[in-house]
Amino acid sequence: MRVLSIILFILLIAPATHAQKVQVVLFEQLQQRYTQTNDTVYVVNFWATWCGPCVKELAYFDSLQLHYRATKTKILLVSLDFKSKLSSTVIPFVNNRAIQSEVLLLDESNANTYIDKVSTQWSGAIPATVFCKNGKQLFLEQEFVYTELEKTYLSFLSNSK
Amino acid sequence: MKKLILTVFTVIMASTITLAQGYQVGDIAADFKLKNIDDKTRSLADIKAKGYIVVFTCNHCPYSQVYEQRIIDLDKKFAPLGYPVVAINPNDPKLVPDDSFDNMKKRAKEKGYTFPYLFDETQQIAKNYGATRTPHVFVLQKTDKGNEVAYIGAIDDNTEDAAAAKTRYVEQAIAALSKGEKPAVNSTKAIGCTIKWKK
Numbered sequence: 350m351r352v353l354s355i356i357l358f359i360l361l362i363a364p365a366t367h368a369q370k371v372q373v374v375l376f377e378q379l380q381q382r383y384t385q386t387n388d389t390v391y392v393v394n395f396w397a398t399w400c401g402p403c404v405k406e407l408a409y410f411d412s413l414q415l416h417y418r419a420t421k422t423k424i425l426l427v428s429l430d431f432k433s434k435l436s437s438t439v440i441p442f443v444n445n446r447a448i449q450s451e452v453l454l455l456d457e458s459n460a461n462t463y464i465d466k467v468s469t470q471w472s473g474a475i476p477a478t479v480f481c482k483n484g485k486q487l488f489l490e491q492e493f494v495y496t497e498l499e500k501t502y503l504s505f506l507s508n509s510k
Numbered sequence: 511m512k513k514l515i516l517t518v519f520t521v522i523m524a525s526t527i528t529l530a531q532g533y534q535v536g537d538i539a540a541d542f543k544l545k546n547i548d549d550k551t552r553s554l555a556d557i558k559a560k561g562y563i564v565v566f567t568c569n570h571c572p573y574s575q576v577y578e579q580r581i582i583d584l585d586k587k588f589a590p591l592g593y594p595v596v597a598i599n600p601n602d603p604k605l606v607p608d609d610s611f612d613n614m615k616k617r618a619k620e621k622g623y624t625f626p627y628l629f630d631e632t633q634q635i636a637k638n639y640g641a642t643r644t645p646h647v648f649v650l651q652k653t654d655k656g657n658e659v660a661y662i663g664a665i666d667d668n669t670e671d672a673a674a675a676k677t678r679y680v681e682q683a684i685a686a687l688s689k690g691e692k693p694a695v696n697s698t699k700a701i702g703c704t705i706k707w708k709k
Contacts, residue, residue, distance in 0.1 A: 399572040474643035
């Protein structure tokens, strides 16, 4: 009986935990990843757990991924939280909200070294998002509601064919 | 009708351009009149100085909070040398109640601000400067032509840990200005909270 209840318990919590690992990356690794030459659209969103407008729009990226499973789309949610907050804040946050998209944490203490490499249009304010496919890039320093995100994604898609 | 569309389009374009603008290093920054936490109106001209450390900041933003002590320290160190801090909160308190004028007063008192903490109620000054995030620093140097923008950007190169910062941009900029030189690094970028513009 005890074994059974343990199994039941595990079965119950399994879908909820769906624990995702948050990989810690340097900017160069991140950039190599989203600027690959292939047929995937990379949607890279820069956010942080402490940023209200960022947190609000996170779910929209999951929705985008879900709606456009058929097209090759890769969402990367890049947390700019301090690395020291990874275990205490970022991972619990990601799991509590059951975020489906891949979450990375950027391990760079000096933002001045990478902001311009993402886009010279980026002032450093977040949220900020890059759409990237085969060398074509669209950068936007703004927050999205779902309809806007979808519209931007689709127009980027048709422009980058 | 065509004319109307064209006019509307031009107005939209013009407003987009205005938003994207803001001061560049070398520009002369216009003075302003803003309400201070002592309920008096302040202008840069009221503050006798060689220049100013204008910081767009606020109460609620965690990055402003992380930098708050460093802003207080900048004023302690540089006000006696002629470069006081002038802090400006540009956020719309309707969107972020923490950044209301009353809460600005509270925070300044709690933390012992030694400098003006001004409320940019219309957000026009933040727009004129081209501030986009908090904290966002503009170091001004007084010249015959007016207050010249000498440095725009971050306070230093390590947000999380002041002690681990390798380059303290604002300090270096003022050190150069004090010697009559131009700052070697006059523009940097940093992560920050977006300014909460009125909707």
